[in-house]
Amino acid sequence: MTQPAPASSPERPAVRLRGITKSFGDNLVVEPLDLEIGRNEFFSILGPSGCGKTTLMRMITGFEAPTAGSIELDGAVVDRVPTRQRDLNMLFQSYALFPHLTVYENVAFELRVRRTPKAELDRRVREALELVRLGDFAKRKPAELSGGQRQRVALARAVVGRPAVVLLDEPLGALDQKLRKEMQFELKRLQREVGITFIYVTHDQEEALTMSDRIAVMNRGRVLQVASPTEIYDAPASRFVASFIGSCNLFDAAVVDGSARQVVVPGLGPVPAVAPERTSAGPVVLAVRPERVSLSATEIPGGIEGLVTERVFLGDEWIYRVRTAIDGPVLSARVPSGDLTTALAGVPDGGPVWISWPDAAGLVLPADAEGEGA
Incomplete structure (x- = not known):
């Protein structure tokens, strides 16, 4: 399936996939697809378990090599570039925080590996912690934080290096329902403030609808539709999309x-x-x-x-x-x-x-x- 980037995005997208496909032996898990993801876009890959969305993400990160096709980040082909050399970062459901380090040191870890000068490191870490509203928690250890706070620490660590792209793989899955709803708005707010492309992988339709600029709906290795949340919901392209979204x-x-x-x-x-x-x-x-179906206790014409x-x-x-x-x-x-x-x-x-409903x-x-x- 071919889907151009939004008309409002710059000429060169943050991520471009050309003819990407992935097979494990005789099992084709991602069918050939072309896809462009714009700069500063919150883009979600949505589908049921086993549909190929995580495999697609792993090819973008470099954890998996595509069977065919090419991957571009900021216009550069990265098919043979190791993950650590790609201008991206990742946030997982487990958060993967170092339990023996403070919040400050967890966020600073990547910058220390890069030998960032001390003054710049301190400034960027504190900016990242303020961005996720944890400026007063810098000296705490992960065990002293709630699940939502640990998730925000992991997010600060993902953005502190200012990558072009952040990939998020089911990052809210470990949170309770109320906190998940709160964090959906936090993630969208943060993405707008930092101006980084977010690629969000999820099976949760509410998360995708709430946060995304565009959504790619996948099933059985195929991208079935790429569109805005309102278009996906109001004008689904197939029976599967209509049933899976809402x-x-x-x-x-x-x-x-x-x-x-x-x-x-x-x-x-x-x-x-x-x-x-x-x-x-x-x-x-x-x-x-269902919300567009009207019910009446008395007979109505038609x-x-x-x-x-x-x-x-x-x-x-x-x-x-x-x-x-x-x-x-x-x-x-x-x-x-x-x-x-x-x-x-x-x-x-x-x-x-x-029962009745409007024609539209x-x-x-x-x-x-x-x-x-x-």
Whole structure:
């Protein structure tokens, strides 16, 4: 898959992959791809476990050699350049801090190896610690820090040498959910302030959507789509992308008339949708996000009647599951708890509701498996 860098990026990207592929024996784990990552971009590689995202990252760092293709950093081919000589740094889930060193010495370690002059070393270490809001923790040991503080120390160490690129491999995986959410905003803030290209590898869609300028979605060794978070979510290129990014109602459907703003779904009949231009009549997939499905306790013109099979309270919202016919498909709908009307709240399990969604909420996707990965 070929994907150019954003139009706003400089002519020479921070990272350029040309025809990169990786095989282990007869097992092709990364299919041929071209990719450009812009300077100062927060770029995420997102996909399920085993999709090839970590292998792709390891080829950029130099830990793995590509089977074919080339890798450029700042315009220079680095295929045969050792990892230590590439202008990049890495941050891992384990943090890999030295337990016997203070926070200050952990951050200063790389600069000492480079024989950075003492005054400059001290200035840069203190700047890095202030950047991650740990200026008062310089004399502490890692064992005296919380998980989030240790993660910030590792991040300060990754950026103190001012590399062109920082690669982050699931760095928030060891944190609890609340701290992970806080650190997502911290990472994005820091990346903007230091002006370094971040390449973030994750299987967590929320992390990618929250922090990224662009996202590459991978599955089974293939990059299926590269786009901004809003485009990935609102205009997925395939059934896999639609299902992997957020929750989504997906139905086998058929376009009867390519110019019509509707498709036919077994068990639902004709429903509103927007098909891409020049869509041919035939089988397709209809995707509708649950938050764009409206429910009503009273019949509405053009609505689809269904029965409530389940509802779950999540605090800020309710998740409704509605069966549309005896053997028809089941839809999910998200209803903000503050918007839940008395009439809808009074519908019992098994009670009738009517379903609708705006025309633009019905996305028509290809029916073939091209976008699923080989």
